[in-house]
Amino acid sequence: MSLHYFANPTRFTRLAGRIQPWAGGLAALLLAVGFYLALIVVPADYQQGDTVRIMFVHVPSAWMAMFCYIFLAVASAVALIWKHPLADLAAKASAPIGAGFTFLALVTGSLWGKPMWGAWWVWDARLTSVLILFFLYLGYMALWQSIEDGQKAAKAAAVLALVGAINVPIIKFSVDWWNTLHQPASVLRMDGPAIHPSMLWPLLIMALAFKVYFVALLLARMRMELNLRRIRALRLAERSS
Amino acid sequence: MAVITRDLHLAVRQGGATFLALVFFLLTVTLFPLGIGPEPAILARVAPGVLWVAALLAAMLSLDRLFQADFEDGSLEQLTLSGLPLGGIVLAKIIAHWLTTGLPLLLAAPILAVLLNMNTEGFAALLLTMLIGTPALSLIGAIGAALTLTVRRGGVLLSLLVLPLYIPVLIFGVSAIDAAVHGLNAKPHVLLLAALTLAAIPLCPWAAAAAVKLSLE
Numbered sequence A: 001m002s003l004h005y006f007a008n009p010t011r012f013t014r015l016a017g018r019i020q021p022w023a024g025g026l027a028a029l030l031l032a033v034g035f036y037l038a039l040i041v042v043p044a045d046y047q048q049g050d051t052v053r054i055m056f057v058h059v060p061s062a063w064m065a066m067f068c069y070i071f072l073a074v075a076s077a078v079a080l081i082w083k084h085p086l087a088d089l090a091a092k093a094s095a096p097i098g099a100g101f102t103f104l105a106l107v108t109g110s111l112w113g114k115p116m117w118g119a120w121w122v123w124d125a126r127l128t129s130v131l132i133l134f135f136l137y138l139g140y141m142a143l144w145q146s147i148e149d150g151q152k153a154a155k156a157a158a159v160l161a162l163v164g165a166i167n168v169p170i171i172k173f174s175v176d177w178w179n180t181l182h183q184p185a186s187v188l189r190m191d192g193p194a195i196h197p198s199m200l201w202p203l204l205i206m207a208l209a210f211k212v213y214f215v216a217l218l219l220a221r222m223r224m225e226l227n228l229r230r231i232r233a234l235r236l237a238e239r240s241s
Numbered sequence B: 001m002a003v004i005t006r007d008l009h010l011a012v013r014q015g016g017a018t019f020l021a022l023v024f025f026l027l028t029v030t031l032f033p034l035g036i037g038p039e040p041a042i043l044a045r046v047a048p049g050v051l052w053v054a055a056l057l058a059a060m061l062s063l064d065r066l067f068q069a070d071f072e073d074g075s076l077e078q079l080t081l082s083g084l085p086l087g088g089i090v091l092a093k094i095i096a097h098w099l100t101t102g103l104p105l106l107l108a109a110p111i112l113a114v115l116l117n118m119n120t121e122g123f124a125a126l127l128l129t130m131l132i133g134t135p136a137l138s139l140i141g142a143i144g145a146a147l148t149l150t151v152r153r154g155g156v157l158l159s160l161l162v163l164p165l166y167i168p169v170l171i172f173g174v175s176a177i178d179a180a181v182h183g184l185n186a187k188p189h190v191l192l193l194a195a196l197t198l199a200a201i202p203l204c205p206w207a208a209a210a211a212v213k214l215s216l217e
Helices: A003-007 A007-040 A050-083 A086-116 A125-146 A149-181 A197-240 B002-014 B017-036 B040-059 B063-072 B075-081 B086-115 B120-147 B156-179 B187-216
Strands: none
Touching: A003 A050, A003 B075, A007 A050, A007 A086, A007 B017, A007 B063, A050 A086, A050 A125, A050 A149, A050 A197, A086 A125, A086 A149, A086 A197, A125 A149, A149 B040, A149 B156, A149 B187, B002 B086, B017 B040, B017 B086, B040 B086, B040 B120, B040 B156, B063 B075, B063 B086, B063 B120, B075 B086, B075 B120, B075 B187, B086 B156, B086 B187, B120 B187
16 A cells, blocks of 8 residues: 555545544643643743743744644655645645744744843844744745645745755754854753753653644644635536536 | 847846846945944944845845746747756856846945945955855745746745745855954855855756746646
């Protein structure tokens, strides 16, 4: 059974429909456990106090921001090379989710930055590169929206995603470099020298929760997209008959 | 080659475009002293960044010229049917674009640097980075221009697509000049910038050609 087995939309919808509630339920469960551990069980940090709890949302969403872009780029490559019909959909569906996670990472980072560094925003390498990643997501979604022909939009967006994928490491690297030239690396240390197990486990649970949530959301969006296409096709058929 | 000369002829006879990009460059740079204040010390500090940002914006605004006119009158389609490799055609058009935009900007930059009271030690670095960096602007921009060909009023979209990709060029260009102004070694920055442009030469025309092919379908 190859990947093309699921190229059939009906088969995919059926399978996705079966997985989606499980993924959603699992995500809810993991989120509940993760939040319970992060907000109640985990002790306050000896330096940062309770603000350290922001980390449990901030770090997983930052991970997801990058993961979504990789997923987007791989799906785009699959769509361009093998013309797998669902790869386009997967790429399109993952972009807003990725943008959402990126935005969440930026906002929580900003909220965390205020008590820790005394500023909402610092032009630090990591912050800047995440902001640029956010703009890349926006550009990708804008390109999808502005080309009317769906097939063309899919290909154009895929080309853009791949160009972006080549450029993301370069941007990241250049921004790191730019920062170290102007100010010594001192501002951002994500988790101190070593993270204590009592904090590591909740963090990993939250990360897993975010990932499962991504799967559930992705499947939901892909099914929605498929249904929209079907509605459009039915309307067209109705009008022409 | 013929495509380059054709595009150059067109650009020269129509005049306008190159001149407009230059005037835009000049105007944007003029806005900064008005906005920041005319103290020479401050201007000297921000000069490299201002010049690069203005050049980048001017290059970006002229991108729509790259394919749009040829796309509208059908000559782009004729060119793709000519049997020449599309990547080569696109590269030729990019070279023509650079000659009519990047080169004039490069020549105008030192004059504006004088107006901004930039430290004289940075002039060589300014010219060098502009010489190496502006081709990358044309190359990367070509992808954006090709992707937005079929989009109506694609200007804003173009800037959204292209500007994030321009960031490395900007960073290395400005840091090379800054290093030179402060008497540090500018060579690593210049080399990185050169690496960027060299990597863009084979990759960008290829991606842009794919995008052009798409809009002609």
